[in-house]
Amino acid sequence: xxxxxxxxxxxxxxxxxxxxxxxxxxxxxxxxxxxxxxxxxxxxxxxxxxxxxxxxxxxxxxxxxxxxxxxxxxxxxxxxxxxxxxxxxxxxxxxxxxxxxxxxxxxxxxxxxxxxxxxxxxxxxxxxxxxxxxxxxxxxxxxxxxxxxxxxxxxxxxxxxxxxxxxxxxxxxxxxxxxxxxxxxxxxxxxxxxxx
Amino acid sequence: xxxxxxxxxxxxxxxxxxxxxxxxxxxxxxxxxxxxxxxxxxxxxxxxxxxxxxxxxxxxxxxxxxxxxxxxxxxxxxxxxxxxxxxxxxxxxxxxxxxxxxxxxxxxxxxxxxxxxxxxxxxxxxxxxxxxxxxxxxxxxxxxxxxxxxxxxxxxxxxxxxxxxxxxxxxxxxxxxxxxxxxxxxxxxxxxxxxxxxxxxxxxxxxxxxxxxxxxxxxxxxxxxxxxxxxxxxxxxxxxxxxxxxxxxxxxxxxxxxxxxxxxxxxxxxxxxxxxxxxxxxxxxxxxxxxxxxxxxxxxxxxxxxxxxxxxxxxxxxxxxxxxxxxxxxxxxxxxxxxxxxxxxxxxxxxxxxxxxxxxxxxxxxxxxxxxxxxxxxxxxxxxxxxxxxxxxxxxxxxxxxxxxxxxxxxxxxxxxxxx
Numbered sequence: 008x009x010x011x012x013x014x015x016x017x018x019x020x021x022x023x024x025x026x027x028x029x030x031x032x033x034x035x036x037x038x039x040x041x042x043x044x045x046x047x048x049x050x051x052x053x054x055x056x057x058x059x060x061x062x063x064x065x066x067x068x069x070x071x072x073x074x075x076x077x078x079x080x081x082x083x084x085x086x087x088x089x090x091x092x093x094x095x096x097x098x099x100x101x102x103x104x105x106x107x108x109x110x111x112x113x114x115x116x117x118x119x120x121x122x123x124x125x126x127x128x129x130x131x132x133x134x135x136x137x138x139x140x141x142x143x144x145x146x147x148x149x150x151x152x153x154x155x156x157x158x159x160x161x162x163x164x165x166x167x168x169x170x171x172x173x174x175x176x177x178x179x180x181x182x183x184x185x186x187x188x189x190x191x192x193x194x195x196x197x198x199x200x201x202x203x
Numbered sequence: 204x205x206x207x208x209x210x211x212x213x214x215x216x217x218x219x220x221x222x223x224x225x226x227x228x229x230x231x232x233x234x235x236x237x238x239x240x241x242x243x244x245x246x247x248x249x250x251x252x253x254x255x256x257x258x259x260x261x262x263x264x265x266x267x268x269x270x271x272x273x274x275x276x277x278x279x280x281x282x283x284x285x286x287x288x289x290x291x292x293x294x295x296x297x298x299x300x301x302x303x304x305x306x307x308x309x310x311x312x313x314x315x316x317x318x319x320x321x322x323x324x325x326x327x328x329x330x331x332x333x334x335x336x337x338x339x340x341x342x343x344x345x346x347x348x349x350x351x352x353x354x355x356x357x358x359x360x361x362x363x364x365x366x367x368x369x370x371x372x373x374x375x376x377x378x379x380x381x382x383x384x385x386x387x388x389x390x391x392x393x394x395x396x397x398x399x400x401x402x403x404x405x406x407x408x409x410x411x412x413x414x415x416x417x418x419x420x421x422x423x424x425x426x427x428x429x430x431x432x433x434x435x436x437x438x439x440x441x442x443x444x445x446x447x448x449x450x451x452x453x454x455x456x457x458x459x460x461x462x463x464x465x466x467x468x469x470x471x472x473x474x475x476x477x478x479x480x481x482x483x484x485x486x487x488x489x490x491x492x493x494x495x496x497x498x499x500x501x502x503x504x505x506x507x508x509x510x511x512x513x514x515x516x517x518x519x520x521x522x523x524x525x526x527x528x529x530x531x532x533x534x535x536x537x538x539x540x541x542x543x544x545x546x547x548x549x550x551x552x553x554x555x556x557x558x559x560x561x562x563x564x565x566x567x568x569x570x571x572x573x574x575x576x577x578x579x580x581x582x583x584x585x586x587x588x589x590x591x592x593x594x595x596x597x598x599x600x601x602x603x604x605x606x607x608x609x610x611x612x613x614x615x616x617x618x619x620x621x622x623x
Contacts, residue, residue, distance in 0.1 A: 088376060089494075091506040093513045098362070102379040103477060170477065170498055 056131035067120030075181035077110035078174035152183035209256030215288035245336035314359035349532035362514035382406035387444035390451030441466030545605035
């Protein structure tokens with residue numbers, strides 16, 4: 008995530024994004040360090056699809072998180088501007104349009120990665136369980152997130168949607184992404200026991 | 204030593220400052236007269252609307268009030284009238300003051316950018332009049348570079364504190380850049396013109412809506428490189444606009460909530476884009492109810508003022524960092540100046556040693572007769588080495604002693620000890 012942020016900041020020079028990115032990256036590293044390493048002996052973890060799937064998903068999550076952070080910054084800055092009495096955040100956060108375009112770009116990239124991650128995930132599922140769709144909550148939430156992002160991207164492109172509503176929808180979609188991520192990785196449900 | 208005498212917005216009301224001000228084209232003549240009358244070798248005059256100050260290098264002990272006398276005589280004012288408003292600073296205080304003025308820490312609006320240019324011009328005028336010597340020139344270099352550091356390294360001048368600039372900054376906070384943003388002016392008042400000029404300079408495109416006085420609207424539109432439209436096209440123009448500046452003299456509401464609502468609905472493919480409304484009219488032009496609408500940001504004159512005040516508070520926070528930076532620079536300058544006091548003594552010491560060495564070498568040569576080049580070289584090297592090694596510790600000590608607070612006493616003691 009920090010890597011994705013660094014690439015973005017090289018291109019856009021958006022230091023304020025660090026407000027949101029660094030604390031979360033710190034938290035994730037902390038969780039990763041505190042979580043006991045599960046021995047990777049499970050045969051289902053061995054296929055070729057899984058590493059590709061996780062890599063794509065990881066970068067997709069990072070990009071979508073940046074979009075989510077952009078949305079939060081947008082809402083905070085909008086509130087500052089509406090209050091007509093600026094406080095600290097007004098000075099730190101970049102302009103509304105900047106937050107908006109940042110979210111839009113990050114969602115385009117994140118959505119492409121998410122799509123590929125879902126496809127490889129389905130292929131992996133087929134290789135392991137013999138079925139593409141196993142109806143697990145993880146699959147459903149991934150589908151929900153994916154659908155929300157499709158709606159958001161289409162709305163932006165077709166009707167010039169943006170601003171506050173786009174920020175809110177981006178945040179909602181990311182909530183679904185978090186559910187997908189947490190279901191799999193942090194609740195640490197054993198992979199073989201996860202599906203019927 | 205450097206001395207400064209003057210009046211500023213902190214010590215004197217405007218009429219007094221006015222009566223003591225120097226016109227830019229009379230500065231050269233005033234400086235030459237100052238040098239002739241006050242007997243100071245170096246002088247500089249800084250005259251702005253907020254301060255009139257005379258900087259000079261005076262010999263020790265200084266003539267007690269030569270600069271005050273000059274200031275009053277030049278402007279034909281009685282001493283007794285002006286005296287209560289004058290301040291006089293010398294030595295370290297004068298130097299610190301010069302640094303603080305250049306860094307805009309003494310300005311009425313902290314961090315305002317004009318003062319740096321005004322100080323530069325004042326030194327330039329002194330240079331042209333031939334009254335800028337080594338001391339004031341050193342002060343110029345150090346104080347101006349410190350002022351530039353303050354501007355770039357602290358946020359003292361970062362946020363706008365005037366109403367029209369605040370409007371532009373808010374526009375930037377909403378839109379990012381202002382290139383090709385449509386700026387709609389409703390009414391052609393002075394203040395809207397000022398804000399619109401800033402916006403157009405940043406790339407905005409202006410449209411002026413004229414009411415009864417359409418000629419004025421056409422004139423302003425031409426000045427802004429935009430177009431003028433009749434007031435009847437308000438709703439169409441609102442639909443196109445990103446930024447609206449309203450400043451008519453109308454007694455009631457000019458832009459109704461319905462106008463804005465309809466205009467926003469009419470923006471095909473752009474209805475989510477923000478609309479920034481600036482109402483600088485008193486009484487207000489725009490219905491405050493439009494604040495309810497999504498993506499609409501309305502600021503009236505009071506709102507802009509409160510942002511300006513918040514910005515000023517931010518500047519004051521930054522001023523602490525600027526103060527510390529200036530203080531460091533002042534200390535460095537003072538150290539440098541004191542170290543410089545040791546230079547003549549050091550030179551004298553070296554010259555003395557060299558004379559003795561040469562004289563002794565000549566004596567040796569007379570006694571030994573002609574020497575081979577190799578012997579000659581060895582003799583040179585040996586005697587130079589003795590001199591250098593002997594002088595090394597006192598040189599170091601002298602430079603250090605010059606920085607101490609009792610430098611003058613120490614230097615004169617060293618002078619006595621070495622028989623210089």
